[in-house]
Amino acid sequence: MSEKPSDAEILEGLAEIVEEVAGVAPDDVTADKSFVDDLDIDSLSMVEIAVQAEDRFGVKIPDDELANLKTVGDAVNYVAKNV
Amino acid sequence: MTQLRLAQTAKATRILGFGSFQPERIVTNDELSQHLDTSDEWIRERVGIVERRFAGADQKLVDMAVAAGSKALADSGLSPSDVDTVILANCTMPSPIPNGAAQVADRIGVKAAGAFDLNAACAGFCYALGTASDLVRSGSAKRVLVIGAEKLTDWVDPTDRANAIIFADGAGAAVVGPAEEAGIGPVVWGSAGDLVDMIHTRDDRWIFQEGQSVFRWATTKIAPIALRALEAAGVTPEQVDVLIPHQANLRIVESIAKKLRANGAREDMVVADDIVYSGNTSSASIPMAVDHMRAAGRIKPGDLALLIGFGAGLSYAGQVVICP
Numbered sequence: 001m002s003e004k005p006s007d008a009e010i011l012e013g014l015a016e017i018v019e020e021v022a023g024v025a026p027d028d029v030t031a032d033k034s035f036v037d038d039l040d041i042d043s044l045s046m047v048e049i050a051v052q053a054e055d056r057f058g059v060k061i062p063d064d065e066l067a068n069l070k071t072v073g074d075a076v077n078y079v080a081k082n083v
Numbered sequence: 084m085t086q087l088r089l090a091q092t093a094k095a096t097r098i099l100g101f102g103s104f105q106p107e108r109i110v111t112n113d114e115l116s117q118h119l120d121t122s123d124e125w126i127r128e129r130v131g132i133v134e135r136r137f138a139g140a141d142q143k144l145v146d147m148a149v150a151a152g153s154k155a156l157a158d159s160g161l162s163p164s165d166v167d168t169v170i171l172a173n174c175t176m177p178s179p180i181p182n183g184a185a186q187v188a189d190r191i192g193v194k195a196a197g198a199f200d201l202n203a204a205c206a207g208f209c210y211a212l213g214t215a216s217d218l219v220r221s222g223s224a225k226r227v228l229v230i231g232a233e234k235l236t237d238w239v240d241p242t243d244r245a246n247a248i249i250f251a252d253g254a255g256a257a258v259v260g261p262a263e264e265a266g267i268g269p270v271v272w273g274s275a276g277d278l279v280d281m282i283h284t285r286d287d288r289w290i291f292q293e294g295q296s297v298f299r300w301a302t303t304k305i306a307p308i309a310l311r312a313l314e315a316a317g318v319t320p321e322q323v324d325v326l327i328p329h330q331a332n333l334r335i336v337e338s339i340a341k342k343l344r345a346n347g348a349r350e351d352m353v354v355a356d357d358i359v360y361s362g363n364t365s366s367a368s369i370p371m372a373v374d375h376m377r378a379a380g381r382i383k384p385g386d387l388a389l390l391i392g393f394g395a396g397l398s399y400a401g402q403v404v405i406c407p
Contacts, residue, residue, distance in 0.1 A: 042128065042129060043294065043295055044129060044294075044295070044298050044332075044334055046295070047295050047298050047299045047302070048302065048338075050299075051299060051302070051303055063293070063295045063296050063299065066295065
């Protein structure tokens, strides 16, 4: 992406990735949701989501950072800050 | 200067037969859940394993290697004297001295064999197969018995729920001999020693892995190596009949298959899922999967198979073979 994506664009992109990796309906992927507790996404699926988010947004999400991304909002903020 | 004579070379090589051995004792997820904080559902979802085999206390790595190697010879229609070299891929011998290959060769009846162990962890079988093929082609060996055998339960902390559910015991073997037409493509191998800490032995005693990091590495770096192995053999992804990745985790296997299909592999390409009933047996997993799939009719003679191993080191290797 040439311009920095807005938070809404990041959320939309993440929702598409979460749907592809874990089969979660995009409407359910909202900022307040916990990946593990609300969306039932396990640690390996989180890796797949991170890898796809890296490709899509051009950010690096190392495994130790991944552990801190508890909610969808955490992930949106991380991407927005590091893109 | 004196001219040295070189060994008579072989035009090409092929796999003449396969064999495998698993210990009798079946260990279910429910059994492991009795002493580990885990469940059948959790294990099936995370790694895809339903059950695995554990060797008995008196069942050694070399015993399993002898059984698998003998079966591969029988499958090839050969006797031990037809083989002159034995390579034993493994990473779980009880001690570094002695090696396993020499005693395995002797017990199978391959007299005075060239015999050595090869440690490339879960990539070991593909490393050994590539080495065997080149030994036959160069004329250093007439036929090679290649075995992958592991007793991982000796090296896994039974109270470590991350690893105790994954690793298992067993052996698989193949016989490599000369051929008029290539049945074993060039090996594509490599390593990433900078990532050694991802899979190591903790306190010199127990296997430890960084689960998420290993998963990320395997699901992003291995499919491109597999594609290189195809290119090296001059075949396209569309031609692959069977994909046999190291049986590390069913989700890694499925990820590699998905990436190959995105690069042209067929939807009806058969994908090895032997981990479901065998667990992760490291260097044994690929030949064991082939042997089981041939017995089940899922691999037919002449099928084009893509083998790809990856694991501690980190190490990886892959090649294309025509199944016997």
